[in-house]
Amino acid sequence: MPKRPNLSSHGSKSDPYPSAGASPTPTAPGRFAAASASTIKSRTLLTAARTLPLLRVEHLRSTRGLNESFLAASRAALHSNKGASLRALAEEYLAYSGALRATYEPPGLTRVLTFGTGDCGQLGFGIEEDRDLMIRRPRTLHTLASASLLAAGGLHNLAVLSDGAAYAWGCNDDGSVGRPTAQRRVDEGTAKPDYTPAKVHGISAAAGDCQSVLVDSEGRVWVWGCYKDKEGKPIRDAPSPAGVRGKNELPVKVPMPLADGAKPVQVACGASFNAARTSDGGVQTWGLGECGELARPAGPLKVGEDYDLACIARQHLKPAAPVFAGPSASRYVKTIGAGGYHLLVVTVSPAAGYQTWASGLNNYGQLGLGDHDNRKELTPVEAFRGMNMACVDGGMHHSMAVSAEGELYAFGRGDSGQLGNTDEIPPSGYCEESPVPVPVACTGKLLQLACGANHNLVVTSDNEVYSWGYGDMSALGHGKDEDQFRPKKMLIEGAAGKAVHKIAGGGQHSAIILGGK
Secondary structure, X not given: OOOOOOOOOOEOXXXXXXXXXXXXEEEEOOEEEEOOHHHHHHHHOXXXXXXXXXXXXXXXXXHHHHHHHHHHHHHHHHHHOOOOOOHHHHHHHHHHHHHHHHHHOOOOOEEEEEEEEOOOOOOOEOOOOHHHOEEEEEEEEEEEEOEEEEEEOOOEEEEEEOOOOEEEEEOOOOOOOOOOHHHXXXXXXXXXXXXXXXXXXXXXXXXXXXXXXXXXXXXXXXXXXXXXXOOOOEEOOOOOHHHOEOXXXXXXXXXXXXXXXXXXXXXXXXXXXXXXXXXXXXEEEEEOOOOOOOOOOOXXXXXXXXXXXXXXXXXXXXXEOOXXXXXXXXXXXXXXXXXXXXXXXXXXXXXXXXXXXXXXXXXXXXXXXXXXXXXXXXXXXXXXXXXXXEEEEEOOOEXXXXXXXXXXXXXXXXXXXXXXXXXXXXXXXXXOEEEEEEEEOOOOOXXXXXEOOOEEEEEEOOOOEXXXXXXXXXXXXXXXXXXXXXXXXXXXXXXXXXXXXXXXXXXXXXXXXXXXX
């Protein structure tokens, strides 16, 4: 088995404008009760008759929120400049309206395509045949149809179908696929629903190095797997400090300390932490914050040689709002993204307009702040001040951002072409990087963005997919095992006339949802 990469990756952007032993299962904030697999399944199973109207209600609610946010953003723009053009805002509104429709009214027939390295089953074709272990161009995963959500982790994936069934596949050593050790099957490298929370109708999904996270239409946050600390020891969400060591082989619900009526609506995963954007314009972070990626106070995991279980449970694993550097102000969180060990947040406010913030590990300048100092609070990326970023995402040591106008920016590490802005191959041992955002040339207006550990994918308004970065493991989908230093169009068989609904980049692989109009 290959050495596990330290990062997972994340899916494409979701709607940024909301409306204002046995693994433990949480039953109320702060309390968990052990439950069997059959009990969990019975608790999470929803009938179609109940779920479909609920999704329509959520679609209307989120559309109302989109309208309110568009109005607030327009007022902020005109307050700053009475002659400002609102065209970019209007185009963004239309783009996100379509994203909402895709989330709450999933497309009919779609297909999932995967490519890259699959020796741990992360491509979904099993591990018995050599031809299934390295796939150099996108190949259809026929076990999945009508998928609406997709996320790629370090060595695993998570998908949700339009009927609500959640599927996970790949390496399950740390519980990230959600199958109990005692019931693992020889085909765990294929896409099977098994013990993921079936029929909950997810609206946002993300995957980390060893964890999977799903937000459903009722605002519940489901997590399974574990977080790995710097020593590679597993830490998990648990009801009490005594239970934080180990992994959750079955999904658990993580209670969120939110105001009445607020719900999580978007989730992003780093290697060992999570962030959830909420419908009231806030954000919550939890997981392991050893490098400042939680953007809030979190003490060391150990005191001497012993783990401080109380600190881990209360300061790391308990969801809480991050801290923004500088004077407090009214900010609405528009969208979020996560890299391996860093957090990216985009906000809008009447006073300051648009702003992108970053915190966490900064050893290659992946925070875009012009230096290499780590941050433990969300710090403004000055290069993006006043710029309306539609989506942000991060890889192991690099970050990407797409503006509302569809322009692409990159910062951080680039020795394998991650930054997409050079034609020259760096000499061996040389590490190219940019601690400030640099523009990246890519044909067409960009609508979606996804970062893998050391590679990237984007989707244009013409439904073309481009990829670049580290290519030795075939995760770029170009048919060759070589790095790509500029965005290159991917040739996808049968893609003509089909919409690209989602893209996802993992540690050594990538995935796409294709289909519909």
